[in-house]
Amino acid sequence: MDLDGARILVVGATGVLGRRLCERLAARTREIVVTGRSAAAAEDVRRELGLRAAHALDLVDHDAVAEVVRRAAEELGGLDAVVIATGAAAFGPAAEEDGAVVEELFEVNALGPMALVRAALPHLSDGGAVAVLTGVVAELPLAGMAAYAASKAAMASWLGSLRRELRRRRIAVVDARLPHMDTGLVDRALAGLPPRLPPGHDVDDALAALERGLERGVHEVRVG
């Protein structure tokens, strides 16, 4: 798809990767609607980058998900791409994981994004794109992050099925399996301390790959 002038919904634009991606995309199009859990934080991103609109959105509220997608499509006159940059992590041995934390991980990393993509599909133009930041953990179930990795693997699997189903509409389903980056995500974990991680990959290098992936309609974005 052509990013120049494209109508894009970026979910999680208040996060480190979401915000940086918006900065990069704003060089190509200002037809962007952003979301964050805090309306004020989302509005800051919108104003600073000169984007179309901003909305508060908590992905665990599926009714709100559908309403925000509807409003974004109305504000942009349709959608050419949806990028989901939300996510949460939690750490600790699988045997000791807290059930409520596991549920929240699956809500934020899988069920919420699935609800959002379902809501967006009727508004998405043929030839457009859906991109989700899953991560290498979707295929690399490391010790100390079982539920985090499982929630990402669930999302990645769902995207794989969706990709096949959307072939006729030529909608690219881009699974961004990005490597570890020092964004502070692990310090904001819902629970536990992270295991020893490799040095963080360069954020702009990873997001440039995502941008290229969107344009080329690749199945998976991998870097490093």
Ligand SMILES: NC(=O)c1ccc[n+]([C@@H]2O[C@H](COP(=O)([O-])OP(=O)(O)OC[C@H]3O[C@@H](n4cnc5c(N)ncnc54)[C@H](OP(=O)(O)O)[C@@H]3O)[C@@H](O)[C@H]2O)c1
């Ligand atoms: N950093 C990495 O090493 C890395 C590697 C591979 C993949 N990823 C994935 O990339 C995505 C972004 O990560 P990041 O590093 O940019 O972390 P981040 O700065 O912590 O961003 C996380 C984003 O998710 C949002 N979020 C969390 N819970 C939410 C909920 N219930 N409803 C709606 N939004 C929610 C946050 O909203 P608020 O701003 O309101 O808190 C924030 O926008 C995540 O999916 C992560 O798994 C990250």
